Amino acid sequence: MREDNKKIEQFINNIMSEAGLEQPSLDFTANVLSQIEVTSTSNATVYKPLISKSVWILILGSFIALIGYVIIGNTETTASWIDRLELPKVSLNLFENVSSHLSSTLMYAFVLLALMVSIQVPLVKYYFKNRITF
Template sequence: MKESDKNIENLIEKMMAESSLESPSIDFTSKIMSQVLIVEKSKIKTYKPLISKQTWILIIGALVALTVYAIASGNTTDLKINELYVEKVSDLFSGIHISTNIIYAFLVVPFMLLIQIGVLKNYFNKKYQL
């Protein structure tokens, strides 16, 4: 076992003596860094909206078609929406009493939420600046 280790060691020493020390090319670092940048750019995810443009077009088209159908299908001069439904809706909600504090909360909370979204967006844009 020791004899084979000595033979291997002698072989390695002989190979090391015959080979010369290689140095990298002058632009070695720039080549490596360009490859790193290419790999990093490929890892970046591009923005994809939740709802695609085709879906938005389909939704808008459906709403327009529904509106056109509703207008074309009935005689719009004889629609008496006020007489038919206002009384039913007012009877439905007549027993509900909402305090002014709740009304103020419904008005202020969305406004404050929008402010917080803006502040957090600016914070994270600065923190994770690309």
């Protein structure tokens, strides 16, 4: 058994010494790098934002209007445009016992939440944009 293994090992050594090592051509590295450059310039991944700039401007405008409304406050008027039309009054109030008044603490919490989200969304977007490289 050992004799057979020695013969097989000698046979393999003879074949390996006769075959020798293959040498690559002199411009092998340049050829490989040129192929890599050609394949790496594909346009398969094109960045297109999910929310366009015009929608961001609309969101920002709505947010500024909300903040302006909160700062200026509610100014009560005595006559509304419905009163000027002199329509007959119909009272159909299904939610008579439900109070729709929001406390100032809750209102400030909503404004602060909207402010924090509007700041953090671009920061997280910037972080992930720089983290993923193509």
